[in-house]
Amino acid sequence: NSKVIQTPRYLVKGQGQKAKMRCIPEKGHPVVFWYQQNKNNEFKFLINFQNQEVLQQIDMTEKRFSAECPSNSPCSLEIQSSEAGDSALYLCASSLLGKDTEVFFGKGTRLTVV
Amino acid sequence: QQQVRQSPQSLTVWEGETAILNCSYEDSTFDYFPWYHQFPGESPALLIAIRPVSNKKEDGRFTIFFNKREKKFSLHIADSQPGDSATYFCAASHSSNTNKVVFGTGTRLQVLP
Secondary structure, three states: OOOOEEEOOEEEEOOOOOEEEEEEOOOOOOEEEEEEEOOOOOEEEEEEEEOOEEEEEOHHHHHOEEEEOOOOOOEEEEEOOOOHHHOEEEEEEEEOOOOOOOOEEOOOEEEEEO | OOOEEEEOOEEEEEOOOOEEEEEEEOOOOOOEEEEEEEOOOOOOEEEEEEOOOOOEEEEOOEEEEEEOOOOEEEEEEOOOOHHHOEEEEEEEEOOOOOOOOEEOOOEEEEEEO
16 A cells, blocks of 8 residues: 555645645655646656656646655645646655666645636 | 557456456667556556566466567456456556656456446
């Protein structure tokens, strides 16, 4: 069972509002991923971290999205100015380093932008 | 560009039958191929995974068949049970697990009693 904790489970924001969601990775996992899963079940990779350092991120993330994984604090993903198209399930995942290690997903934050 | 293609989009089988879910990929440098399942309202969970050094991986009723030459792999669920009803995602990634996982578009499996 995954021990990745995401809060809140549900988030409703108006267009243009800021949306922030948090993730506590499984204890001891240095690698954290954020994915967006849309209503068609399609996954889109957003960003990943090793400890506090960003490894990869997509262009979309660089513009309105920001994320961080500070030491001793939850990781967070923030959308500066929400758009209707941002409505989706945002999944955080974490893993240990190394080959063949499992990636564990949290239950996600379902964002609805009205 | 869809790097991992999955079919069918939905599949219905009777209890006891074998469900076959298919995937193909573009990037020949992918070397880790997991399958996840996701129940409604739940997070994706790893079901089984394979590396290209093998062409088959079994875990109970679940078997991955892998064809490196054709860049295809499939999940066979033997003796399907109603509790197997879920959405199944194939995926691919590179060796280092710090690299992102690229997911297929999912197959919604329904197993009828």
